[in-house]
Amino acid sequence: MSSEFEALAKIFASLDLGFVERCLLQAYRPVGSIGRPHRNLLGMFKAELAKRLAGVESYRSLHRLLEVDDALRSLCDLKREEDPYDRATLMRFRRRVGPEQFQGIIADLVKQLDGMGVLKDSVLALDATFIKAYSRRDPEDSRRGLSDVEARLRKQGRNVTLGYGVHLAVDTGSEMPLAAIVEPANVNEKKVASSLLRKATRHKRRVKHLVADTQYSSRVLRDLANRHGIEPVIPYPKNQRRGEKGVLRVDKKFRSHGPWRLKRLYRCRSAVERVAARLRDHFGLEQVRTRGLRNVLTHALLCLIAMLIIALSAHLLGYPDLMRSPVSLMKLTGRI
Numbered sequence: 001m002s003s004e005f006e007a008l009a010k011i012f013a014s015l016d017l018g019f020v021e022r023c024l025l026q027a028y029r030p031v032g033s034i035g036r037p038h039r040n041l042l043g044m045f046k047a048e049l050a051k052r053l054a055g056v057e058s059y060r061s062l063h064r065l066l067e068v069d070d071a072l073r074s075l076c077d078l079k080r081e082e083d084p085y086d087r088a089t090l091m092r093f094r095r096r097v098g099p100e101q102f103q104g105i106i107a108d109l110v111k112q113l114d115g116m117g118v119l120k121d122s123v124l125a126l127d128a129t130f131i132k133a134y135s136r137r138d139p140e141d142s143r144r145g146l147s148d149v150e151a152r153l154r155k156q157g158r159n160v161t162l163g164y165g166v167h168l169a170v171d172t173g174s175e176m177p178l179a180a181i182v183e184p185a186n187v188n189e190k191k192v193a194s195s196l197l198r199k200a201t202r203h204k205r206r207v208k209h210l211v212a213d214t215q216y217s218s219r220v221l222r223d224l225a226n227r228h229g230i231e232p233v234i235p236y237p238k239n240q241r242r243g244e245k246g247v248l249r250v251d252k253k254f255r256s257h258g259p260w261r262l263k264r265l266y267r268c269r270s271a272v273e274r275v276a277a278r279l280r281d282h283f284g285l286e287q288v289r290t291r292g293l294r295n296v297l298t299h300a301l302l303c304l305i306a307m308l309i310i311a312l313s314a315h316l317l318g319y320p321d322l323m324r325s326p327v328s329l330m331k332l333t334g335r336i
Contacts, residue, residue: 043077120173154185169200
């Protein structure tokens with residue numbers, strides 16, 4: 001067995017994935033129902049994780065590996081005479097399960113990590129990262145995609161991106177994602193922030209401070225945080241609370257100004273940027289090979305699940321210091 005898939009096998013073996021299978025079964029008919037039996041649900045789920053954890057760039061490449069690599073076939077619960085999962089099979093699986101069940105899996109993983117003391121009690125950070133759509137612009141309406149009509153444009157610096165915004169809520173102490181919402185790229189962060197906060201605090205209710213950048217500065221979000229007993233640490237833009245002292249602000253050079261305590265808390269915001277970078281670099285967040293808002297949300301949730309599973313297995317295998325380093329954990333477990 002190659003060291004890469006040996007590491008995956010040990011990571012999967014360290015986990016009790018019974019809760020995953022129970023979540024997946026909720027999207028399918030009971031065993032014995034009339035109709036064609038479904039493929040192995042846990043096997044398809046493992047194939048989706050293997051694609052992200054092993055750095056497989058496309059579903060076509062994953063299918064080829066499943067055709068020839070006995071170790072990967074065994075890892076994904078494929079029998080000797082069984083056809084490998086192709087792109088269409090996995091696409092039907094993701095659509096059938098949908099974001100609702102994958103969010104349930106995330107909730108269970110967050111609960112396990114919280115029970116192990118991995119998550120901290122203090123600061124929650126919000127931010128968004130943007131990913132390109134699997135489409136080009138519609139020549140009749142350049143504001144949207146041609147094959148993905150739900151994708152929209154967003155200006156980033158000097159560039160204009162057609163795609164989606166992945167809005168993240170992150171526990172800054174552990175740098176673990178707690179919730180995610182996907183919207184077209186032109187949707188402002190303020191419109192998503194309240195729903196994102198509710199999703200995150202549903203799993204982790206001991207938050208003391210909410211940290212976000214100036215884009216999130218709104219009375220609605222601040223009032224919601226205060227009602228939950230959470231202190232908002234969000235810089236005010238120039239057009240809000242003019243002339244007042246003792247409020248947090250950030251200048252054009254991204255330097256924070258205001259009370260020292262708020263500036264110190266605001267530094268925690270960088271944690272969500274590191275999480276977004278890991279999702280892009282190590283868990284395939286930018287490798288979007290699907291179209292439509294619901295499908296892109298499913299893709300993003302699977303990337304979050306892969307990150308949380310790495311963290312959970314790192315603790316179970318006795319390497320808690322590697323929970324944020326998937327490459328190091330894969331290399332280390334592959335040599336044991």
